Amino acid sequence: MLIPYGTYNDDIRADIRAFGELLDKQAEAEAWIKQFDEKAASAREKIKTAVKDGETVGIYELRSQEFYVLGDNWGRGGQVIYNALKLTPPPAVKEVVDANTPPKLISQEVLPQFAADHMFVTTYETKQEDKDKFFGNAVYKNLPAVKNNHIYEMTFEQMYYYDPLAIEGQLDLVVEQLLAHQAK
Template sequence: IITYSDKAEEIESYQKIAPTVVIPYGTFTNVEDEIRGFGELMNKSEEAEAWLKTYDERIEAARAKVKEVIKPEETFSILEVSDKSYYGYGDNFGRGGQAVYRALQLAPLEITKKELMGDTQWKEISREVVGDYAGDHIFLTVGENNKNYQGDSIWQSLPAVKNNQVYELEEDRYWYFDPIAIQAQAEEFADMIVERAQQNRK
């Protein structure tokens, strides 16, 4: 059993069922460390390295796709819409952060680097200042009640919205940031970006 729990009574109850390993939340901050960590834990380091080799090849292919349609100076933001505000995310807190900023190596805004890419990986953003956190492209996480998000006049004034460069993400699909999720997200994001670039050229 693998758990992030630090509660002794929970761990003891798990240990009665099977050998238990505690891995605190946030132990791994990138794909390579996580895969190698589990490879070592399960005595499968060779399999871990083989997986990483395939991962690198697939990510490089996704990155190459994006480079064909995106200029290096174009910026990307990861936002989530709620009833009263937005949330901004960094490169290690789900919503596609690792896939966007690490795997695909897409450029964040300076404010994103400063405020969302250290120990703090998310923050609430009022609707009035969302423009400060909105890059040329926006990955926007939405729930069931705000799909096809139209927003208010401030949202509609954002360059990413005007240029049809907002990519909606369903929350229950993109919350995750385990290695398999990151690989799939990077490939899906690359396809989204390429498809949207082709649409916008027409």
Template sequence: MRRIGIKQIVWLGLLFVVMAAVIAACSGRTENPSSTAGNRAATGNKPGTKLFKAENGEIEIPANPQRIVAIQFAGDLLALGVKPVGIGSIVLNNSEQLKDELAGVADVGDVSVEKVLELAPDLIVAPSYLPPETVEKLGKVAPTVTLPWGGFAGSDPLEEVRTFGRMLGKEKEAEAWIARYKEKAAQAKQKLAGVIGPGETAASYEIWAKNLWVWDKNQRAGYNLFATLGLTPPDKVKKDVFEPGKSRDISQEVLPEYAADHMFVTVYQEEGGAERAKELMDNSIWKNLPSVKNNRVYLLNLKQFWFSDGLSLEKQLDILTETILSRSQK
């Protein structure tokens, strides 16, 4: 057997020392699990996720969600160029102006957790008026964010689009849409400057089977009429009805007190609403309104003005502008 010399023993020893140093250095560069956990805890999210402050708390959501189910807020998503995979039946049944953009989107009812589950979403967006137990069930399917629904809570539609921009990491898209909307609004105001005089008033109304509503400044056509086009409500409307949440059901006898020079009217035709509208418009009280005599009552399609979110609002501005201009040309 060959003996190992002193020099070979020394060299082997040095080799072991070098190898140990290399291993130690590599170990030093390896991520410390406890340190990583601490960093993630500090930021509050896992890789590929982020925290979003919603009505139902801080929710950990995907940083770049690909399959979104939205019970409401379709117009906000579409304004950002995002098409949901599922949408609530209220939107699909009552949003005529978004029909083309929502073609092929699944109907999840109002709201079926089972149908939502079938779509395998990675994010669910719901209005805060949903019962907490429904939100809890949806949260077991995918991260669920609840927000005030603008048409219900009176929140500003443009800020709603910004909120979705922050949620989805599409802040630039949100600001680009808002800029486009404001430019369209400026053009509309120029077109209507000679049609609606500075001293003339406007307001939004809706006829139901058993109700006659005067809407607040955000409902139906309200946001575009007042915040966007800068029109003025009648004094009685401004005093009693104007602020969000103060929409008022009035009798036909007091309608002249709330009537504007330009009246924008929708009809909820179900449950006898269509018949009530005909009955009201055949009444002498209606026929004697100045707006009726001057042909300044604009009947709008309710399914085009049901929602005031993002793209819905933009399309409504086009409809209002065209409707007013076409009436003035007759």
């Protein structure tokens, strides 16, 4: 049986339930969901001091010389950040999240409109000189998240995947990053 990518990816729970049904493992699927929801609730409590009420969180990616904004269903921790932790994107990013569209390419000039108080950033197939140019640019350096040490550089390999094990690991990574930056 072929299941096209994205069939169930509104939420990891839908994936788990679908595979539980296909494999006649509904009880195991529901047990995983319960365990994950409990872990997410605990994580939300842990980060309350790191992400204050009213603060926004966004997911971004530098690919070569292009910068993208990502929603909740395109990997890079979207399921964790927006669904499990229930963190709020800034208004311009919320449009991307709500539209469930592929990553949105933005120019560096409009980055302040999409910037969040906390920014999770991955890089993919990007030369060091392109990273230096982008992250050294005055527009980027003047973002409040940069000035407040709320940029969380995540590895592409850790944040790309969208499966139960990856999402559990991403939950741990996101919480670790938020708490570590809070301590600085």
